Amino acid sequence: MLGMLHCRYRMAGGRELHMKGALGAILLWVATAMVGSPLAAEAQSAKIPRLGWLQSNAPTTSYYQSFYQGLHELGYAEGRNIEIITRSANGNPDRLPELAKELARLDLDALFATGDQGLRAAKAATTTIPIVVIVCDSLDSFIASLARPGGKATGLTCISSELAGKRLQMLKELVPGLSQIAVLYNPADQNKLAELTQLQVAAQSMGLSMRGFEARSVQDIDGAFDALTTSRPQALIILSDLLMVSQTRRLAEMAQRAKLPAMFGFREFADAGGLVSYGASLNETARRAASYVDRVLRGTDPGDLPVEQPTKFELVINLKAAKALGLAPPASVLTLADDVIE
Numbered sequence: 001m002l003g004m005l006h007c008r009y010r011m012a013g014g015r016e017l018h019m020k021g022a023l024g025a026i027l028l029w030v031a032t033a034m035v036g037s038p039l040a041a042e043a044q045s046a047k048i049p050r051l052g053w054l055q056s057n058a059p060t061t062s063y064y065q066s067f068y069q070g071l072h073e074l075g076y077a078e079g080r081n082i083e084i085i086t087r088s089a090n091g092n093p094d095r096l097p098e099l100a101k102e103l104a105r106l107d108l109d110a111l112f113a114t115g116d117q118g119l120r121a122a123k124a125a126t127t128t129i130p131i132v133v134i135v136c137d138s139l140d141s142f143i144a145s146l147a148r149p150g151g152k153a154t155g156l157t158c159i160s161s162e163l164a165g166k167r168l169q170m171l172k173e174l175v176p177g178l179s180q181i182a183v184l185y186n187p188a189d190q191n192k193l194a195e196l197t198q199l200q201v202a203a204q205s206m207g208l209s210m211r212g213f214e215a216r217s218v219q220d221i222d223g224a225f226d227a228l229t230t231s232r233p234q235a236l237i238i239l240s241d242l243l244m245v246s247q248t249r250r251l252a253e254m255a256q257r258a259k260l261p262a263m264f265g266f267r268e269f270a271d272a273g274g275l276v277s278y279g280a281s282l283n284e285t286a287r288r289a290a291s292y293v294d295r296v297l298r299g300t301d302p303g304d305l306p307v308e309q310p311t312k313f314e315l316v317i318n319l320k321a322a323k324a325l326g327l328a329p330p331a332s333v334l335t336l337a338d339d340v341i342e
Helices: 021-035 038-045 062-073 093-104 115-125 161-174 190-205 218-230 242-246 248-257 267-271 282-297 319-324
Strands: 006-010 016-020 050-055 083-088 110-114 131-135 153-157 180-185 209-214 235-238 262-264 276-279 314-318 339-341
Touching: 050 093, 050 115, 062 282, 083 093, 093 110, 093 115, 110 115, 110 282, 115 131, 115 153, 115 242, 131 282, 153 282, 161 190, 161 235, 161 262, 161 276, 180 190, 180 218, 190 209, 209 218, 218 248, 242 248, 248 262, 248 267, 262 267, 267 276, 267 314, 267 339, 314 319, 319 339
Parallel strands: 050 083, 050 110, 110 131, 131 153, 180 209, 180 235, 235 262, 262 276, 314 339
Antiparallel strands: 006 016, 276 314
């Protein structure tokens, strides 16, 4: 009788499964049918996408949290429907090539990187893994065009260098009688060399004297700052790359101590006590990058994804810093500000 059936089923690895009675027979039939079904095969082959994340700075940086937020808004939950494998240079750009190679050896579906050095490291490490990147400046040397990049890399740009002249003009309006400017930059980021050139052209047209000071590493910053303050400039512009971004708070504090009116590319500098910042929102750019990662993970060829450029730039002025510097920002500048920190 059906109720007395004793079924024995050999599982993978040789283990036997014993089932008695009608229920056992039914379960055995269902299990056998499902193993051979297309649905079961699809379920067995289902794979959680793996994202490699080449982090330039410490993972506590606010814009990294914005990237996670962007993924969450798109329905991703780490460990459930996405695996994220990170490697962080912790503000030391020299480690990026080594870390990129580590990630490239893994079975990744996409690689996310930040900064000019991060992009170069990722491109050197792989020719097959799709790359999504955030850079401060153009990707021109890596892509066919902004509209159709081609190849394996695409992403978002803050177009920082194009704002060089405008930043200098704003600083000139904030600091009465400005004639001498110091510029702190990292020459290891090739885009910063282009930005420095644009600043030199703008300074000459405004009748300003400008001198550049190099810092290639975290350890270089103290010496460069000592040298630039010794030159007694009236104001400072810090060119934003992954090194300087990793030291945002420290640079704001150094400018405060040196009594230097300073301009930076991202609002985090003004939030940390620096005088002024002007540029695209780093947090918003990071959040938007998640949508690019999503599209690549879903199978879109990065070469078909246009490089996204910012459409809005924010001017942030720290009035507390201005007061400590003995400055009174003119109404003409304050009315242009997107945010005034009091």
